[in-house]
Amino acid sequence: METICPRCGGSHFHYNRSRMRMECDTCGAPWLNPQQEQRLMEYDQTYAQALQHIQAGNWQQALQRLAPLVGQYPTDKKLHEAIIQAATQDFSDMTMRETAPRRQAEASWNALVRLHGITPVLRRYAAQKQERERERLQEHKARMRKWLFRAALCAIVLFLGLSFYSYSLVFLCFIGLLGCLYKVCLLDPLSLIYQARHPAPASSNPFTQSDWSYRIPISKNHR
Ligand SMILES: [Zn+2]
Structure with a gap:
Protein backbone atom coordinates (compact mmCIF):
# COMPACT_ATOMS: atom_id res chain seq x y z
CA MET A 1 0.00 0.00 0.00
CA GLU A 2 1.48 3.32 -1.02
CA THR A 3 1.67 5.96 1.68
CA ILE A 4 0.83 9.55 0.78
CA CYS A 5 2.04 12.53 2.79
CA PRO A 6 -1.04 14.30 4.23
CA ARG A 7 0.64 17.70 3.86
CA CYS A 8 2.24 17.73 0.40
CA GLY A 9 1.10 14.51 -1.27
CA GLY A 10 4.65 13.14 -1.55
CA SER A 11 5.11 9.38 -1.47
CA HIS A 12 8.73 9.01 -0.31
CA PHE A 13 9.69 8.81 3.33
CA HIS A 14 12.86 8.42 5.36
CA TYR A 15 13.66 7.71 8.99
CA ASN A 16 14.84 10.76 10.98
CA ARG A 17 17.03 9.33 13.76
CA SER A 18 17.23 12.48 15.87
CA ARG A 19 13.43 12.75 16.00
CA MET A 20 12.98 8.97 15.94
CA ARG A 21 10.19 9.05 13.37
CA MET A 22 9.41 8.57 9.67
CA GLU A 23 9.28 11.84 7.73
CA CYS A 24 8.24 12.94 4.26
CA ASP A 25 11.29 13.43 1.97
CA THR A 26 9.79 16.60 0.47
CA CYS A 27 8.24 18.55 3.36
CA GLY A 28 9.45 16.78 6.52
CA ALA A 29 5.94 16.10 7.84
CA PRO A 30 5.94 13.17 10.27
CA TRP A 31 4.37 9.93 9.17
CA LEU A 32 2.81 7.78 11.85
CA ASN A 33 2.08 4.12 11.41
CA PRO A 34 -1.39 2.92 12.46
CA GLN A 35 -0.15 1.66 15.85
CA GLN A 36 1.41 5.02 16.65
CA GLU A 37 -1.77 6.80 15.64
CA GLN A 38 -3.78 4.41 17.78
CA ARG A 39 -1.52 5.15 20.77
CA LEU A 40 -1.82 8.90 20.27
CA MET A 41 -5.59 8.58 20.07
CA GLU A 42 -5.65 6.58 23.30
CA TYR A 43 -3.44 9.20 24.93
CA ASP A 44 -5.76 12.03 23.89
CA GLN A 45 -8.85 10.17 25.07
CA THR A 46 -7.35 9.17 28.43
CA TYR A 47 -6.02 12.69 29.03
CA ALA A 48 -9.39 14.22 28.15
CA GLN A 49 -11.11 11.79 30.54
CA ALA A 50 -8.67 12.70 33.32
CA LEU A 51 -9.39 16.41 32.81
CA GLN A 52 -13.13 15.72 32.98
CA HIS A 53 -12.63 13.86 36.25
CA ILE A 54 -10.66 16.85 37.59
CA GLN A 55 -13.50 19.17 36.56
CA ALA A 56 -15.99 16.90 38.30
CA GLY A 57 -13.82 16.64 41.42
CA ASN A 58 -13.12 12.90 41.06
CA TRP A 59 -9.48 13.27 42.08
CA GLN A 60 -8.80 9.58 42.54
CA GLN A 61 -10.17 8.60 39.12
CA ALA A 62 -8.18 11.40 37.47
CA LEU A 63 -4.96 10.17 39.11
CA GLN A 64 -5.70 6.58 38.08
CA ARG A 65 -5.85 7.69 34.43
CA LEU A 66 -2.87 9.99 34.55
CA ALA A 67 -0.46 7.58 36.26
CA PRO A 68 -0.11 5.12 33.33
CA LEU A 69 0.10 8.01 30.83
CA VAL A 70 3.00 9.62 32.66
CA GLY A 71 4.69 6.21 32.68
CA GLN A 72 4.54 6.22 28.87
CA TYR A 73 5.34 9.92 28.38
CA PRO A 74 7.56 10.89 31.31
CA THR A 75 8.64 14.23 29.80
CA ASP A 76 5.11 15.48 29.09
CA LYS A 77 4.79 18.54 31.32
CA LYS A 78 1.02 18.89 31.06
CA LEU A 79 0.59 15.36 32.47
CA HIS A 80 2.71 16.21 35.51
CA GLU A 81 0.80 19.43 36.03
CA ALA A 82 -2.54 17.61 35.78
CA ILE A 83 -1.30 15.05 38.34
CA ILE A 84 -0.45 17.83 40.80
CA GLN A 85 -3.78 19.52 40.12
CA ALA A 86 -5.68 16.29 40.86
CA ALA A 87 -3.52 15.31 43.86
CA THR A 88 -3.98 18.74 45.46
CA GLN A 89 -7.73 18.73 44.67
CA ASP A 90 -7.36 21.60 42.23
CA PHE A 91 -4.75 23.35 44.40
CA SER A 92 -7.10 23.53 47.40
CA ASP A 93 -5.59 20.86 49.67
CA MET A 94 -2.90 22.62 51.68
CA THR A 95 -2.26 19.85 54.19
CA MET A 96 -1.82 16.82 51.87
CA ARG A 97 -2.39 14.27 54.62
CA GLU A 98 -3.03 11.35 52.27
CA THR A 99 0.19 9.60 51.41
CA ALA A 100 -0.56 8.17 47.94
CA PRO A 101 -1.54 11.41 46.15
CA ARG A 102 1.22 13.27 47.99
CA ARG A 103 3.83 10.85 46.65
CA GLN A 104 2.45 11.21 43.11
CA ALA A 105 2.52 14.99 43.35
CA GLU A 106 6.03 14.89 44.79
CA ALA A 107 7.33 12.80 41.86
CA SER A 108 5.62 15.06 39.31
CA TRP A 109 6.98 18.20 40.97
CA ASN A 110 10.53 16.77 40.79
CA ALA A 111 9.99 15.92 37.12
CA LEU A 112 8.71 19.43 36.38
CA VAL A 113 11.73 20.98 38.10
CA ARG A 114 14.03 18.95 35.84
CA LEU A 115 11.92 19.81 32.77
CA HIS A 116 11.80 23.53 33.73
CA GLY A 117 8.02 23.27 33.82
CA ILE A 118 7.10 24.86 37.18
CA THR A 119 4.32 27.28 36.22
CA PRO A 120 3.26 30.42 38.17
CA VAL A 121 0.13 28.56 39.34
CA LEU A 122 2.28 25.81 40.86
CA ARG A 123 4.66 28.31 42.42
CA ARG A 124 1.74 30.20 43.98
CA TYR A 125 0.34 26.98 45.43
CA ALA A 126 3.75 26.06 46.89
CA ALA A 127 4.06 29.51 48.52
CA GLN A 128 0.54 29.33 49.97
CA LYS A 129 1.15 25.85 51.30
ZN1 LIG B 1 5.23 15.90 2.56
Whole structure:
Protein backbone atom coordinates (compact mmCIF):
# COMPACT_ATOMS: atom_id res chain seq x y z
CA MET A 1 0.00 0.00 0.00
CA GLU A 2 1.48 3.32 -1.02
CA THR A 3 1.67 5.96 1.68
CA ILE A 4 0.83 9.55 0.78
CA CYS A 5 2.04 12.53 2.79
CA PRO A 6 -1.04 14.30 4.23
CA ARG A 7 0.64 17.70 3.86
CA CYS A 8 2.24 17.73 0.40
CA GLY A 9 1.10 14.51 -1.27
CA GLY A 10 4.65 13.14 -1.55
CA SER A 11 5.11 9.38 -1.47
CA HIS A 12 8.73 9.01 -0.31
CA PHE A 13 9.69 8.81 3.33
CA HIS A 14 12.86 8.42 5.36
CA TYR A 15 13.66 7.71 8.99
CA ASN A 16 14.84 10.76 10.98
CA ARG A 17 17.03 9.33 13.76
CA SER A 18 17.23 12.48 15.87
CA ARG A 19 13.43 12.75 16.00
CA MET A 20 12.98 8.97 15.94
CA ARG A 21 10.19 9.05 13.37
CA MET A 22 9.41 8.57 9.67
CA GLU A 23 9.28 11.84 7.73
CA CYS A 24 8.24 12.94 4.26
CA ASP A 25 11.29 13.43 1.97
CA THR A 26 9.79 16.60 0.47
CA CYS A 27 8.24 18.55 3.36
CA GLY A 28 9.45 16.78 6.52
CA ALA A 29 5.94 16.10 7.84
CA PRO A 30 5.94 13.17 10.27
CA TRP A 31 4.37 9.93 9.17
CA LEU A 32 2.81 7.78 11.85
CA ASN A 33 2.08 4.12 11.41
CA PRO A 34 -1.39 2.92 12.46
CA GLN A 35 -0.15 1.66 15.85
CA GLN A 36 1.41 5.02 16.65
CA GLU A 37 -1.77 6.80 15.64
CA GLN A 38 -3.78 4.41 17.78
CA ARG A 39 -1.52 5.15 20.77
CA LEU A 40 -1.82 8.90 20.27
CA MET A 41 -5.59 8.58 20.07
CA GLU A 42 -5.65 6.58 23.30
CA TYR A 43 -3.44 9.20 24.93
CA ASP A 44 -5.76 12.03 23.89
CA GLN A 45 -8.85 10.17 25.07
CA THR A 46 -7.35 9.17 28.43
CA TYR A 47 -6.02 12.69 29.03
CA ALA A 48 -9.39 14.22 28.15
CA GLN A 49 -11.11 11.79 30.54
CA ALA A 50 -8.67 12.70 33.32
CA LEU A 51 -9.39 16.41 32.81
CA GLN A 52 -13.13 15.72 32.98
CA HIS A 53 -12.63 13.86 36.25
CA ILE A 54 -10.66 16.85 37.59
CA GLN A 55 -13.50 19.17 36.56
CA ALA A 56 -15.99 16.90 38.30
CA GLY A 57 -13.82 16.64 41.42
CA ASN A 58 -13.12 12.90 41.06
CA TRP A 59 -9.48 13.27 42.08
CA GLN A 60 -8.80 9.58 42.54
CA GLN A 61 -10.17 8.60 39.12
CA ALA A 62 -8.18 11.40 37.47
CA LEU A 63 -4.96 10.17 39.11
CA GLN A 64 -5.70 6.58 38.08
CA ARG A 65 -5.85 7.69 34.43
CA LEU A 66 -2.87 9.99 34.55
CA ALA A 67 -0.46 7.58 36.26
CA PRO A 68 -0.11 5.12 33.33
CA LEU A 69 0.10 8.01 30.83
CA VAL A 70 3.00 9.62 32.66
CA GLY A 71 4.69 6.21 32.68
CA GLN A 72 4.54 6.22 28.87
CA TYR A 73 5.34 9.92 28.38
CA PRO A 74 7.56 10.89 31.31
CA THR A 75 8.64 14.23 29.80
CA ASP A 76 5.11 15.48 29.09
CA LYS A 77 4.79 18.54 31.32
CA LYS A 78 1.02 18.89 31.06
CA LEU A 79 0.59 15.36 32.47
CA HIS A 80 2.71 16.21 35.51
CA GLU A 81 0.80 19.43 36.03
CA ALA A 82 -2.54 17.61 35.78
CA ILE A 83 -1.30 15.05 38.34
CA ILE A 84 -0.45 17.83 40.80
CA GLN A 85 -3.78 19.52 40.12
CA ALA A 86 -5.68 16.29 40.86
CA ALA A 87 -3.52 15.31 43.86
CA THR A 88 -3.98 18.74 45.46
CA GLN A 89 -7.73 18.73 44.67
CA ASP A 90 -7.36 21.60 42.23
CA PHE A 91 -4.75 23.35 44.40
CA SER A 92 -7.10 23.53 47.40
CA ASP A 93 -5.59 20.86 49.67
CA MET A 94 -2.90 22.62 51.68
CA THR A 95 -2.26 19.85 54.19
CA MET A 96 -1.82 16.82 51.87
CA ARG A 97 -2.39 14.27 54.62
CA GLU A 98 -3.03 11.35 52.27
CA THR A 99 0.19 9.60 51.41
CA ALA A 100 -0.56 8.17 47.94
CA PRO A 101 -1.54 11.41 46.15
CA ARG A 102 1.22 13.27 47.99
CA ARG A 103 3.83 10.85 46.65
CA GLN A 104 2.45 11.21 43.11
CA ALA A 105 2.52 14.99 43.35
CA GLU A 106 6.03 14.89 44.79
CA ALA A 107 7.33 12.80 41.86
CA SER A 108 5.62 15.06 39.31
CA TRP A 109 6.98 18.20 40.97
CA ASN A 110 10.53 16.77 40.79
CA ALA A 111 9.99 15.92 37.12
CA LEU A 112 8.71 19.43 36.38
CA VAL A 113 11.73 20.98 38.10
CA ARG A 114 14.03 18.95 35.84
CA LEU A 115 11.92 19.81 32.77
CA HIS A 116 11.80 23.53 33.73
CA GLY A 117 8.02 23.27 33.82
CA ILE A 118 7.10 24.86 37.18
CA THR A 119 4.32 27.28 36.22
CA PRO A 120 3.26 30.42 38.17
CA VAL A 121 0.13 28.56 39.34
CA LEU A 122 2.28 25.81 40.86
CA ARG A 123 4.66 28.31 42.42
CA ARG A 124 1.74 30.20 43.98
CA TYR A 125 0.34 26.98 45.43
CA ALA A 126 3.75 26.06 46.89
CA ALA A 127 4.06 29.51 48.52
CA GLN A 128 0.54 29.33 49.97
CA LYS A 129 1.15 25.85 51.30
CA GLN A 130 4.39 26.89 52.93
CA GLU A 131 2.67 29.89 54.53
CA ARG A 132 -0.09 27.66 55.93
CA GLU A 133 2.49 25.24 57.34
CA ARG A 134 4.27 28.13 59.02
CA GLU A 135 1.04 29.47 60.56
CA ARG A 136 0.11 25.99 61.73
CA LEU A 137 3.47 25.53 63.39
CA GLN A 138 3.28 28.94 65.12
CA GLU A 139 -0.19 28.16 66.43
CA HIS A 140 0.99 24.78 67.64
CA LYS A 141 3.93 26.34 69.46
CA ALA A 142 1.59 28.87 71.09
CA ARG A 143 -0.66 26.08 72.36
CA MET A 144 2.37 24.22 73.67
CA ARG A 145 3.59 27.32 75.52
CA LYS A 146 0.13 27.84 77.03
CA TRP A 147 0.04 24.35 78.54
CA LEU A 148 3.67 24.47 79.71
CA PHE A 149 2.90 27.77 81.45
CA ARG A 150 -0.14 26.24 83.18
CA ALA A 151 1.95 23.23 84.21
CA ALA A 152 4.59 25.53 85.72
CA LEU A 153 1.88 27.46 87.58
CA CYS A 154 0.47 24.21 89.01
CA ALA A 155 3.97 23.15 90.09
CA ILE A 156 4.62 26.46 91.85
CA VAL A 157 1.30 26.38 93.73
CA LEU A 158 1.94 22.72 94.55
CA PHE A 159 5.23 23.62 96.27
CA LEU A 160 3.54 26.50 98.08
CA GLY A 161 0.88 24.05 99.27
CA LEU A 162 3.59 21.67 100.45
CA SER A 163 5.35 24.37 102.46
CA PHE A 164 2.04 25.38 104.09
CA TYR A 165 0.98 21.75 104.66
CA SER A 166 -2.20 22.37 102.67
CA TYR A 167 -2.64 18.85 101.33
CA SER A 168 -5.95 19.44 99.60
CA LEU A 169 -4.24 22.22 97.59
CA VAL A 170 -1.28 19.90 96.88
CA PHE A 171 -3.67 17.22 95.66
CA LEU A 172 -5.55 19.64 93.38
CA CYS A 173 -2.31 21.04 91.94
CA PHE A 174 -0.92 17.56 91.42
CA ILE A 175 -4.03 16.60 89.40
CA GLY A 176 -3.76 19.90 87.50
CA LEU A 177 -0.08 19.32 86.78
CA LEU A 178 -0.76 15.82 85.47
CA GLY A 179 -3.55 17.17 83.25
CA CYS A 180 -1.29 19.91 81.83
CA LEU A 181 1.55 17.47 81.17
CA TYR A 182 -0.89 15.13 79.48
CA LYS A 183 -1.96 18.00 77.19
CA VAL A 184 1.70 18.75 76.41
CA CYS A 185 2.27 15.09 75.47
CA LEU A 186 -0.78 15.17 73.20
CA LEU A 187 0.78 18.13 71.36
CA ASP A 188 3.73 15.90 70.43
CA PRO A 189 6.73 17.94 71.63
CA LEU A 190 9.14 15.63 69.77
CA SER A 191 7.77 16.69 66.38
CA LEU A 192 8.15 20.36 67.36
CA ILE A 193 11.75 19.83 68.42
CA TYR A 194 12.44 17.92 65.21
CA GLN A 195 10.93 20.66 63.05
CA ALA A 196 12.79 23.37 64.92
CA ARG A 197 16.05 21.57 64.20
CA HIS A 198 15.26 20.66 60.58
CA PRO A 199 13.40 23.57 58.96
CA ALA A 200 12.33 22.87 55.36
CA PRO A 201 14.33 24.86 52.80
CA ALA A 202 12.20 27.43 50.99
CA SER A 203 12.94 26.26 47.45
CA SER A 204 12.30 22.57 48.02
CA ASN A 205 9.51 20.38 46.75
CA PRO A 206 6.31 21.39 48.63
CA PHE A 207 5.29 17.73 48.85
CA THR A 208 8.56 16.50 50.33
CA GLN A 209 8.02 16.70 54.03
CA SER A 210 9.22 14.59 56.85
CA ASP A 211 6.54 12.45 58.44
CA TRP A 212 7.07 14.47 61.62
CA SER A 213 5.17 17.45 60.29
CA TYR A 214 2.14 15.21 59.67
CA ARG A 215 1.98 14.23 63.32
CA ILE A 216 1.01 17.74 64.34
CA PRO A 217 -2.77 17.84 64.59
CA ILE A 218 -4.57 20.26 62.28
CA SER A 219 -6.62 22.93 64.00
CA LYS A 220 -10.02 23.90 62.64
CA ASN A 221 -8.65 27.12 61.09
CA HIS A 222 -6.12 25.27 58.94
CA ARG A 223 -8.09 22.42 57.57
ZN1 LIG B 1 5.23 15.90 2.56
